[in-house]
Amino acid sequence: MKHWIALVCVLLLLAPVSALAQWRSLGPYGGNARALASNPTYPDHVLLGSGDGTLFESLDGGRRWSYFAHLGSGDDLMLEDIVLDPAHSSTIYVGGWSLSGTGGGFFVSRDGGRSWSEPVALRGKSIQALALANSDPRILIAGALDGLYRSTDSGESWERITPVGDPDLRNFESVAVDPRDPKIIYAGTWHLPWKTTDGGATWSSIRQGVIDDSDVFSITLDRTNPETVFASACSGIYKSEDGGLLFHKIEGIPGTARRTRVLRQDQHNPQTVYAGTTEGLFKTTDGGKTFQRITPANFILNDILLDPRNSGRVLIATDRGGVFASDDAGVTFHSANDGFSQRQITGVVAGRNDPSDLYAGVLNDKEFGGVFHAHDGVWTQMSAGLGGLDVFDLALSRRGQLVAATNRGFFLFDTGGRRWQPSRISTTTKPPPAPPRGKGRKAVTPKPPRALITRSIFAGHVRALALANRRWYAATDAGILHSDNEGMSWSGGPIEEEKSFFSVAAHDQMVVVASVSGVWVSANYAQHWLRQPLPPEVTRVYSVTITHDDAVWVSTREGAFHWIRKSFDEGEWEHESNGLPAREVTSIREQGDLLLAAVAANTVYVSRDQGQSWKVVAPPSAFEVTGAVMQGDALYMISRHHGVLALEPDALAITGLQ
Numbered sequence: 001m002k003h004w005i006a007l008v009c010v011l012l013l014l015a016p017v018s019a020l021a022q023w024r025s026l027g028p029y030g031g032n033a034r035a036l037a038s039n040p041t042y043p044d045h046v047l048l049g050s051g052d053g054t055l056f057e058s059l060d061g062g063r064r065w066s067y068f069a070h071l072g073s074g075d076d077l078m079l080e081d082i083v084l085d086p087a088h089s090s091t092i093y094v095g096g097w098s099l100s101g102t103g104g105g106f107f108v109s110r111d112g113g114r115s116w117s118e119p120v121a122l123r124g125k126s127i128q129a130l131a132l133a134n135s136d137p138r139i140l141i142a143g144a145l146d147g148l149y150r151s152t153d154s155g156e157s158w159e160r161i162t163p164v165g166d167p168d169l170r171n172f173e174s175v176a177v178d179p180r181d182p183k184i185i186y187a188g189t190w191h192l193p194w195k196t197t198d199g200g201a202t203w204s205s206i207r208q209g210v211i212d213d214s215d216v217f218s219i220t221l222d223r224t225n226p227e228t229v230f231a232s233a234c235s236g237i238y239k240s241e242d243g244g245l246l247f248h249k250i251e252g253i254p255g256t257a258r259r260t261r262v263l264r265q266d267q268h269n270p271q272t273v274y275a276g277t278t279e280g281l282f283k284t285t286d287g288g289k290t291f292q293r294i295t296p297a298n299f300i301l302n303d304i305l306l307d308p309r310n311s312g313r314v315l316i317a318t319d320r321g322g323v324f325a326s327d328d329a330g331v332t333f334h335s336a337n338d339g340f341s342q343r344q345i346t347g348v349v350a351g352r353n354d355p356s357d358l359y360a361g362v363l364n365d366k367e368f369g370g371v372f373h374a375h376d377g378v379w380t381q382m383s384a385g386l387g388g389l390d391v392f393d394l395a396l397s398r399r400g401q402l403v404a405a406t407n408r409g410f411f412l413f414d415t416g417g418r419r420w421q422p423s424r425i426s427t428t429t430k431p432p433p434a435p436p437r438g439k440g441r442k443a444v445t446p447k448p449p450r451a452l453i454t455r456s457i458f459a460g461h462v463r464a465l466a467l468a469n470r471r472w473y474a475a476t477d478a479g480i481l482h483s484d485n486e487g488m489s490w491s492g493g494p495i496e497e498e499k500s501f502f503s504v505a506a507h508d509q510m511v512v513v514a515s516v517s518g519v520w521v522s523a524n525y526a527q528h529w530l531r532q533p534l535p536p537e538v539t540r541v542y543s544v545t546i547t548h549d550d551a552v553w554v555s556t557r558e559g560a561f562h563w564i565r566k567s568f569d570e571g572e573w574e575h576e577s578n579g580l581p582a583r584e585v586t587s588i589r590e591q592g593d594l595l596l597a598a599v600a601a602n603t604v605y606v607s608r609d610q611g612q613s614w615k616v617v618a619p620p621s622a623f624e625v626t627g628a629v630m631q632g633d634a635l636y637m638i639s640r641h642h643g644v645l646a647l648e649p650d651a652l653a654i655t656g657l658q
Helices: 002-014 647-653
Strands: 025-026 034-038 042-050 053-060 066-070 077-084 094-099 104-108 127-132 138-145 147-151 173-177 185-189 193-196 216-221 229-233 236-240 262-266 273-277 281-283 301-306 314-318 322-326 345-349 360-361 371-375 379-381 392-396 402-406 410-414 418-422 426-430 453-459 460-465 474-475 478-483 489-493 502-509 510-514 517-523 541-546 552-556 559-567 570-575 587-592 596-601 604-608 615-617 626-629 634-639 644-647
Touching: 025 371, 034 094, 034 314, 034 322, 042 077, 042 094, 053 077, 077 104, 077 127, 094 127, 104 127, 127 185, 138 173, 138 185, 138 281, 138 410, 185 216, 185 229, 229 262, 236 262, 262 301, 281 301, 345 634, 360 392, 402 460, 474 502, 474 510, 510 541, 552 596, 559 587
Parallel strands: 034 077, 034 301, 127 173, 173 216, 216 262, 345 392, 392 460, 426 489, 460 502, 502 541, 541 587
Antiparallel strands: 025 644, 034 042, 042 053, 053 066, 077 094, 094 104, 127 138, 138 147, 173 185, 185 193, 216 229, 229 236, 262 273, 273 281, 301 314, 314 322, 345 360, 360 371, 371 379, 392 402, 402 410, 410 418, 426 453, 460 474, 474 478, 478 489, 502 510, 510 517, 541 552, 552 559, 552 587, 559 570, 587 596, 596 604, 604 615, 626 634, 634 644
């Protein structure tokens, strides 16, 4: 099934369709929500920052989301802070940090998000905190790993306000500006809080009462009395009533939830403060004397947004679960992810009986991920039994058995019990030999050895599945495994001492598998293997494919190669250069008489003549496309970080697929 998924994408992309206008996000909704901010003049306009550099917007207070913008050149930018200028609501500031290193970025839009710029002074910096001065919105403070920066002209120019190379005034993670005096700035680092009263000319450590070596994640100043300061750290929540001269630790939050990432004060009820921790959302209504947890403990909070007009409306951004909303000041919460998907989809398969059925496997979302089922456009999580495991591949057998390849083995979906059951691995062993006959002992005729079958749960990493009619195959970190009983048990192992395999393909009796550096072929259901030496220039293999005529294709760092078969154990590799790029071909798939090649630069190529010639096709520019599913007369595209996209009916008719 998965071999033809991406090929449908090519048929679509051959038509001149406007990508963003013709596609709508279908889900599964949720994922890594990092930051929330509302428009000061129109609070129903809310922006949401995600974990891959993408901004989403809502025009109805967070009830429905849509794509807004993508910032940065990659997909690893964590958009941690969003600030909208209260004097000019079309001015938006966004700061982020790179998941893969120490870099990041700061971005400014002056036209409501239609275009963005990066001030040179902050370009490439890991921005961990942003704060606007309420008394003068032209003043903006940015906290970076190498220091604190200030702009007095709405982000046009910046000056550093911490000493260069200071061993303590670095690794800034939080910042707050006194609402009455913009020269008074509080800043939290990975090691304790700091304060300046003269705009950064001098700094004072305000660590009295704070446990040493505390990461200060968030600082909040009481709007009615800025001398009251709340600071959250890895060691707990602290409160000062004298501008930070002395802090005392607030009790009431469990010690295991000490990592409080964000604090928000209700501007209508100053005694009400919300604390977002790594073990749920807590709330105090008595200024911090007591706290109560108001969400499940498995919620990991990244941000909190309180509606300035209505204290009952609360939005929270969480890891993996996305956005949740409350309309009763936190008494109850419900999912508010409609239109927002930051899911990393690894595979999508179409159901066999109902044209509206889709199944999707998800990475990195633990108990909020696993496998999702869509019926009539509505997704339902179906991950009972998976235990928060990552799903690396998903396949559906010809009999309708759903199989998940995870980082802890195989799982089969039990439709009766509505939960996943682990598949087993069979190992054939022999009993130990009979003890040698001792002196003076009676000779004993040993019984013939009897093979024993032991079955246990396979807990290895399964990376890819190929469910052929007669035998199922899997590429794992323990070798190539196969099943002759539709996944009830598996056997197999290394090939020529190679254990780690990434790709597998099967057609009738023929099976092809790949490790990072090698390719093996079997013409008899994986009973015997023959390694096919690759051209010497190949340094990395990505995937293998078998077409309907038993042609073998290999996708590599050095381009695509086609194995010209002369006999089972004879053949030669031909480098495909008839229109394909010479580097980074990541996969080749077949559907009907079409071949699809995917390239790392977010480009796909299509061939209608079995690879004799290729035509370049551009996917939607805002999304990295990895495949598509045609189900009945509906077409769904898979994006790497934003779930499944559905093509609008009018656009589908233009492509000629309807």
